[in-house]
Structures are given as structure tokens and as C-alpha cells.
Amino acid sequence: MAPEILNILYSFNSVRLEEMDRVKLMDRYDTKYLLPANRIPDLLKLMLGRYRVLEINNERISSYTTVYLDTPDFTCFNQHVTERTGRLKVRFRTYNTTGNSFLEIKKKTKKGRTVKWRIENSPSENSFNATATEFIKTRVPNDPESLKPVLENNFKRITFTGFDTSERITLDLDISYASPDGKSAELPLVAILELKCRGLAARSPFSKLIKQFSIYPTGFSKYCIGCAMLHDLPLKNILKPKILLLNRIENEYNGSLSA
Secondary structure, three states: OOHHHHHHHOOOOEEOOHHHHHHOOOEEEEEEEEEEHHHHHHHHHHHEOOEEEEOEOOEOOEEEEEEEEEOOOOHHHHHHHOOOOOOEEEEEEEEOOOOEEEEEEEEEOOOOOEEEEEEEOOOOOOOOOHHHHHHHHOOOOOOHHHOEEEEEEEEEEEEEEEOOOOOEEEEEEEEEEEOOOOOEEEEOOEEEEEEEEOOOHHHOHHHHHHHHHOOOOOOOOHHHHHHHHHOOOOOHHHHHHHHHHHHHHHHHHHHHHHO
16 A cells, blocks of 8 residues: 555544444445545545545555355346346355454445345355345345346555544555456556435535535446456446546556656
8 A cells, every 4th residue: 555645544533343333334326436446545634524434454555355156157247237127136245354254245325326135144154054045035036046146346445534524534555456266456556435315415515625626427337347348248338438438447447657
């Protein structure tokens, strides 16, 4: 991690994990932004004094590992790229900083909200136990036994919350992917910024703040991009505009280094 980022991060007021319970936001609106990773220091300076940063075990940057599950014909991926109402993601997520692992289900509602459910579980288990099976059956139309690991995603995350607002902002970086057949890909030059709030993003203080930074909302799924990069799927060309956007951001990063 760049020393400049760490220096700025430790200038923020911190918030403990227990205090973040009030902004878990398991039912929320999501808004995502993409930016070159070398613009992170300027973004942090803009946020300094307005937001607190999550600190766990004296660390302000946390490591995550996500294992996404899908059917043999990639039902979840197909529903996402075609923007089907009620689309789902099923995943194991391990919070490496704390060691906690959860089986999580995310659903996009017809009103555009993201709803998330989760139970404690581990991706190291070879099959779903009775609790996990019932958890999936009550929320996912697919047979739990048809869901298999198709993509691993590793990244680092910085989490912010306001002093007196219910919004949460996450900044993901050092993003990498691996498939079960041994393929891998990385997005080291791109950062993903996400605003999570109970109400519409347009009313969020952060949404107004980020306009000063000249980056704009864009739909983006780490899962779908990873699948498009590592799997030969019929519908992956739908994501070509997103791949081109990633290329432009990487070119902007490289261009700023050579300027």
C-alpha cells in the first residue's frame, strides 16, 4: 500500500466495528463509481474531516476473500448482465482481518434496492449443511446442490461512515480474480467506490461531495466482470462497454505517470 494513502488514512477519526452496526444497511440503495487508483489520495483528502474510517485490530485497510457460487449454466451471471429484476448473487465472504466467514445472498429488488441476507458459514466446507441448505432454499429458486464455486475474488477495502449520517462508503482496491480451472486476472490500477445508503443517493451528502471530484456513477459488478475476464460465456459481450471503461481508467493511470 502506498505510504501516502496510509498517512492520510491515519489522519481520519476512526470508528469501531461495533459502532458500525447502526449502518449495516442490509436493505439499501447502492451507487458505484470507478476511478484510477492513483487518485485515491486526492479523494481521501476531500473526505478528511467529513467521514470516519473503520479500524479493526489497529488496521484501517481490511482484506476480503469472496467465493461466488453459480449454476453450471451461470444463471446468476446471466440474470445480472441482462439486468433482470430480482436477480441474485450467492457467495461466501471471508473477512480476513477478523477471520469471520459468511454465506451471503444479495438480491436486487424491482425498486432498485439491494437486500442482503447472511449466516455464518465457511467456504471450506465441501457441501452445505442443513442450516445453509434451508437458508438458500427460502431465498433462491435454484437447487442448492446446483450451486458451485465459479469465481474467487480478493480485494482490500477501506470503509467510511459519516459522523451523523447513516450512509456508508467503501473503497475497494488491489482487486484480483481466480477461477477453479486456474485462470487469474487483476485490476491493480482501478479502485471501486461504493455509496450505500437507506434513501436515494441523490440526497446523500457524499453524492454531493463526490461531484467536486468529477467522477460519476456507473453500474459495476465485481462478480460479472471477473466472470467475463475468466470464463467464456455467451453473454459476456454485454459487458464490453464496462471492459472498455476499465481500459480507459488504466490508460488514465498510466498517462498520469508518464506526464
